[in-house]
Amino acid sequence: MTVTDPRPKVLAGWGRTSPTRALVERPETVEDICRLLKTPRQRVIARGLGRSYGDAAQCAGGTVVDTTGLASIGPIDARSGTIEVGGGASLSDVLRRTLLAGWFVRAVPGTSQVTIGGAIAADVHGKNHHGDGAFCSHVSTMTLATPTGPRVVGPGQDSALFWATAGGMGLTGIVTTATLELLRVETPWMLVDTERFGALDDLMDAMAGSDEAYRYSVAWLDLLAPGAKLGRSVLTRGDHAPCDALPSTLRAGRAGGRPSRTLRVPTLAGYGRLAPQVVRAFNATRYRRAPRCEVGALEPWPAFFHPLDRLGNWNLLYGRRGFVQYQFVVGPSEAEVVHQAVAMTSAYRVPCFLAVLKRMGGSDPGPLSFPMSGWTLALDFPIGPPGLPALLDRLDELVAAAGGRVYLAKDSRLRPDLVPIMYPRLGELSDVRDDVDPDRVLRSDLSRRLGLDG
């Protein structure tokens, strides 16, 4: 038995709100996980690198399975363009390995500090969702440890369980291994076009008009800008750079890229917090420094995909009380909701430190998978302003009324009765769980808070 002694630990999500206590086990083999799920327990949930913003990977009074011991990164099958990896392998490690052989993961979220299991459980999406879909669309098969035993699933094999696991927030089992389909890339560099917009309308027109010409596209919005400048934005779009786009000095360069040095926020900073004025000034600089229009700039891939990863624990900047990230998606014809959301953050006098807008393509078949065709807006708010809870409740209603939904991997405060409206196929998750986990051993603070365990 390689399972280390379980330790009680207070765990919180990346947003550092609502910490709760659980026993943490760190199994290192698939057998250990299966054994662990078989012994009767109150409740169990898997946790990878703890990047869910809310309470998805915590389990008050129960057991949290730290999956980072299952970090194998298998050889790449060059013929099929796939790689088999452990559920606890970090995306960062996987990417560095695949890039050495000239491959890239087909859907990469805004941080590489997530495990593959976590990426599947949240069915994460990246800047290429409008064309390439979410993470699980590129998983060809995976092994799932469930309370009723291990299961091998894929889109064509036990597909109900596979798709319920895609975005299923870990409630159907623990991913032990997964086979990912990869993308051939010639270089680790990105070719990036940048445009700046003074008004949200112009930005959204540009995205709707020409996103299809790019593999990757995302817009950063300044929601702290005063008055008419509210919603000014920087749109970056690009693709992997082909070899001949590089100057000869770079061509022979390091393929995987040396892991760039990670800076850390001093722990003491976690007691203070960034003042909105500081962020406002930072945002203004960021906007002004962005080129009005630039084409074909070369950028290393980590800077393009994961700029925040440079700062290891940036979540501390939001202070002791933490922050909420609110992300919703609405259909392509509901652009008005995006406008309203932006106007409301200002009207409720709630400072939004970071806002990211993206167009999404079609959804995959997962009943709880978040992405769907349309617009998705992600907003970071520090906890504190009195108007924040009411603002988010109001946004929920707008989003639900428009047929949209909020992202459960980021949720920490949704009103439970809105879940079945936003995710009308919730019942399919229950059906699958009746099969693999009839006693509902797999539960999290999120699933209990939102009443997903029926």
Added chain:
Amino acid sequence: MAVQDAFANPQTTVVLGGTSEIAGAILDGLVAGRCRRVVLAGRDPAVLNVQAARLLAAGADVVETLPFSASDLDGAEGVVDQAFAAAGGQVDLVLVAIGTLGDQTVDETDPARVTEMITTNFTWPAAALARAAVRLRGAGQGRIVVLSSVAGVRVRRSNFVYGSAKAGLDGFAQGLAEALRGSGVHVHIVRLGFVRTKMTRDLSPAPFAVDAADAARMVVDGVRRNVQIIWVPPILGPLVTAARHLPRALWRRVR
């Protein structure tokens, strides 16, 4: 079955002392948030039912009532367990709002009434706190809100029976808060000044008196901000803290 959210909103609340007007006002605030299930344990079933009907009308899904007497010393553990059972096993917030002002002039010379006052205001609530802490510690999360009083911070001649009992409860709750550090459970001690309620209607209001609704807002806000000692109103914090250090000769003159 639920847990609290990022804004410390409970979904399930147990109130010990459910007939209290301040508790009722706090519950109004919680039900306006995410609280949908409430267990009201208290002395007078008729008052509990009125309180329950109001909370149901305000949007609570389930309100259970549980009559008990805080004079029954052996009952505390059983009442807490029954309340947790009535809540469905999972409780996010336990509000301890038990207390009676008594009648100082009569109480102070009657040993039986002193015992009764200390039991109701300190012994029983402390026993209940001990049990609630065990239950919440096992659950790995939750909050305990104890209604204490500024009368217990420095006990005065004019209400020392009540004040000394509250001093005991306040000290117990402070120790409990320390004991629960790192357990996922938070303790909030509410040091109430003069609150205009039926309990105080025969008294002339002290300075900085507030209504029950105002007091409740301050409590809910303090819980949300994770404040351990919540002064109601906040100005009493520095004032009472200073008063603790007054020489006795001066303190005696404070009415």
